[in-house]
Amino acid sequence: MSDRRVTADDVARLAGVSRATVSYVLNDHPHQTIPEATREKVRRAAASLDYTPLASARILSRGRSDVVVMLIPDLPLGSVVPAVMDSVAETIAPNGLELFLHRCPPGRDIKNLWNAITPVAVIRLGSLGPENDESLRRSQIGFLVELANSELEQGLVLFPGLETGELQVRHLVERGHLRIGYAWPDDDRVTNFASARLRGVQKACAELGIAEPVVLTLPFNPAGAAASVDSWREAGVDGICAFNDELALAIIRVAQLRGIEIPQDLAVVGVDDLPQAAFSVPPLSTVAPRPDKMGQFVARRLLDGIAGREPGSLDPSDGFIRLIERDSA
Amino acid sequence: MSDRRVTADDVARLAGVSRATVSYVLNDHPHQTIPEATREKVRRAAASLDYTPLASARILSRGRSDVVVMLIPDLPLGSVVPAVMDSVAETIAPNGLELFLHRCPPGRDIKNLWNAITPVAVIRLGSLGPENDESLRRSQIGFLVELANSELEQGLVLFPGLETGELQVRHLVERGHLRIGYAWPDDDRVTNFASARLRGVQKACAELGIAEPVVLTLPFNPAGAAASVDSWREAGVDGICAFNDELALAIIRVAQLRGIEIPQDLAVVGVDDLPQAAFSVPPLSTVAPRPDKMGQFVARRLLDGIAGREPGSLDPSDGFIRLIERDSA
DNA sequence: CTACTCTACTTAAGCGCGCAACTGAAGCGC
DNA sequence: GCGCTTCAGTTGCGCGCTTAAGTAGAGTAG
Incomplete structure (x- = not known):
């Protein structure tokens, strides 16, 4: 907030050296022989003035930004x-x-x-x-x-959608759920994600020789969700791949209100591993991203x-x- | 990805003017009389070369960044x-x-x-x-x-915590819930938020002449949450201010499993207005931020x-x- | 015809920094 | 004492851009 910026010149003057020396010291420039005493002098001066090199000048000069x-x-x-x-x-x-x-x-x-x-x-x-x-x-x-x-x-x-869908299906099938449903999100912005994941689901079904998944859009409200769950049940679906954990958790809640046992009557696998997923009843199995x-x-x-x-x-x-x-x- | 950057010089050369003129045109500099024909020439040249001024040079020169x-x-x-x-x-x-x-x-x-x-x-x-x-x-x-x-x-x-807490309490009291509980989050990183909100709750209770709120930490898992809900009920609490919607929704779910009617037996107010809040049963009343x-x-x-x-x-x-x-x- | 104004530009001085190239002094072998 | 190397710095150029100041030429007033 001072009036004029502190420049390398100010530091040089205070340290009693030239501007180049300041630059060499502060950048730890190799191939440069500067005794520790001088280095220390420069660093002290820089610190006492709160000197920060001006990024724009630095970048312009080096021809490269960070x-x-x-x-x-x-x-x-x-x-x-x-x-x-x-x-x-x-x-x-x-x-x-x-x-x-x-x-x-x-x-x-x-x-x-x-x-x-x-x-x-x-x-x-x-x-x-x-x-x-x-x-x-x-x-x-x-x-x-x-x-x-x-x-x-x-x-x-x-975030590989194909692989995600495949993982969901394979897990359900391993646990004995062979009639698969897919819970499609009611949000246009994520269509790209959803399509890829669904493809993965379809691919896995084909490879495992089971029936095509029953795809239903899951409205994000209790009544709509309940209707979808009923439709799946009527179609004989006993395992659902949900687009994400939000949908999966909604399905679990709605199903329980209708007396459907999870996972015996209906198994659900989500995607994302939300914090809530671990604490639902029963805890939600899910395909988790690894951001690291x-x-x-x-x-x-x-x-x-x-x-x-x-x-x-x-x-x-x-x-x-x-x-x-x-x-x- | 080209070898050398396109500079204002290149644009000037192509347009047949000086670098200064290029700058004046592209920055729409006032107090400068440049006929439309020349402006157009410069703009065309710039476009055809995909010229973008180098931000660092621009900033250095103007002494101000954007x-x-x-x-x-x-x-x-x-x-x-x-x-x-x-x-x-x-x-x-x-x-x-x-x-x-x-x-x-x-x-x-x-x-x-x-x-x-x-x-x-x-x-x-x-x-x-x-x-x-x-x-x-x-x-x-x-x-x-x-x-x-x-x-x-x-x-x-x-995000005024005091005011948030006050709003929660006043709403509960208006609806006839006079014995207030506070659901404290089980996450150290948000202590600052929680403290302020709780203070707001306490302040409103004092001002309205009702008893101090019963503060309980709400573990983020079904069993722990259930225990907290039971404790509140034993203490006669009939209205809960939750730290946020996540906690509020957890409380609603747990309470329902225990046959507690919401909001008759127990009222809940959250904070945040998560998408899920609108679609829980019953829909969650909440204090929403207005990011705009x-x-x-x-x-x-x-x-x-x-x-x-x-x-x-x-x-x-x-x-x-x-x-x-x-x-x- | 001169003096002035206006247009349509150009010239050139930085902005603050990094770094290549230079320099003066000291040390050293012979 | 001479040339050589190393040390401990300094001088100065250039990065690409903005912008104040200048200027050539056309137009106009007196």
């Missing part, structure tokens, strides 16, 4: 996105990189963003719409990681890309999700 | 923080400002951040710990908005501060929360 921007459309970000962020941030921190999140609602034009910030890399977390995706690719950003919400979008898939693994994968890609290395050929979807077996199936 | 950073500790960010972000972003966008979120776990030192970015302003969303808070204040940031999680922390309060109002308030403060104006003397807590009356009380 900012990674994560661009996310205005999807409802649950607890997994922040967790992935934390994991990415932690992994790239040793390289001096800092992660920032920027929300990007459908209507907004990205172009103005680059007037404000010069990232080394950006992580696109799901599609931002055709024009923005395109302009992102054409822009002069060092490195771009394109993440997809599901196998149906372009980009790397963090996801973040580490993204961060590695990022670091490889920035360094100009070819990204390692690891299997992206390896270990990103896991089945948590509890008692609802 | 970046607002929102710093948030690693609290679980629900749906309200993103909503506040969107509201802030939208309000400041007409001024050319861009909002970025940066998470700041307790251990992390903020200092390195300013090597990466030079914000005009930062919004501190809750305390980042004593050292970081202090270093933030000493740093050379243009403007700092300090937001508090509750009345118990330093800074402006967006919060965001607009923060944005106004920000714009005033950046412009050097004294912030308007509006009542910060006005309209930030509201009671949503449904059927659980």
Whole structure:
């Protein structure tokens, strides 16, 4: 809040050295022989003035910034996105990189963003719409990681929908539930996720030689949910793959009010592992994302890309999700 | 991804004018008389080269950046923080400002951040710990908005805990529930929020001349929750203020399993207005935050501060929360 | 015809920093 | 005492942009 910024010149003057020396000391520049006494003098001066180099000047001079921007459309970000962020941030921190999140609602034009910030890399977390995706690719950003919400979008898939659906079905079948239902969400914004997961369910059913899943949209209110549950029961369904835990928990609650025993009469498997999932009665079996693994994968890609290395050929979807077996199936 | 960045020089050369003219045109500089023909030439050249000014150079030159950073500790960010972000972003966008979120776990030192970015302003969303808070204040940031999680922390309060607690009690009392219980969360990270809300509850009880609330920690599992509900019932409690909707919904579920009628035997009021709240049986009455109002308030403060104006003397807590009356009380 | 104004630009001075290249002094072998 | 290397710094350029100040030419007033 002072009037004029403190610059490296001020530090140099106070320390009685040149500006270059200040820069060398504060950046721990290699190939430079500076005795500890001088270093200490400089560091003291910098500290006493609360000196912080001006990022813009630093970046301009080095020709490279340390900012990674994560661009996310205005999807409802649950607890997994922040967790992935934390994991990415932690992994790239040793390289001096800092992660920032920027929300990007459908209507907004990205172009103005680059007037404000010069990232080394950006992580696109799901599609931002055709024009923005395109302009992102054409822009002069060092490195771009394109993440997809599901196998149906372009980009790397963090949350593999196919595999998720398969895991759900295989678990139900293992426990003896052979007539599968799918609880489809009543929210357009997540259609992409849902489609991929349903495909996984269908694929697994085919592979296991059981009947096609009975797909019903699950309205997010008690009456509607109850109706869907009744329909499934009439169709002989005894195992439900829910799009996510919210739906799964709703199903469990509604079913219990109707005297349906879980998992004997009806088994349910969710997705997400919400905190509530562990504490429902019975505790919900669910396919959980592993944000730490996801973040580490993204961060590695990022670091490889920035360094100009070819990204390692690891299997992206390896270990990103896991089945948590509890008692609802 | 091209080898060399496209600079204003390239655009100038292509358009057949000087670099200064390019800058004047692209920034719509006032007090400059440039015929439309020339403007068009420049704009075409810029577009055909996909020119984006280098933010760092721009900022260095203008001595001012357009970046607002929102710093948030690693609290679980629900749906309200993103909503506040969107509201802030939208309000400041007409001024050319861009909002970025940066998470700041307790251990992390903020200092390195300013090597990466030079914000005009930062919004501190809750305390980042004593050292970081202090270093933030000493740093050379243009403007700092300090937001508090509750009345118990330093800074402006967006989510007024006192008022929240009061609203809960007054609603219960209006509906004839005079013996109040308070459901305390089993999570250390939210103690600050909870304390303020509880104080509001206690204050309202005192003012209305009813007994002190019976405070019980509500374990987030069915058995524990059931035990708490039993204790309240034994104490004659017929109206519960829950710390948040999650707890409120858990209470409703547990109570129903025990044959307790809601709201006749036991009324419950939550906080947050989760999506599930509207669809529980009975629908949950709750104190809802209004992220749009919060965001607009923060944005106004920000714009005033950046412009050097004294912030308007509006009542910060006005309209930030509201009671949503449904059927659980 | 000169002096002035207005238009439509251009020239050039920074912004603060990093880093390559240079320099002066000290140390050392012969 | 000479040339060589190492130490401990300094000088100065350039990153790409904004913007104050300047200027050539056309138009107009007197």
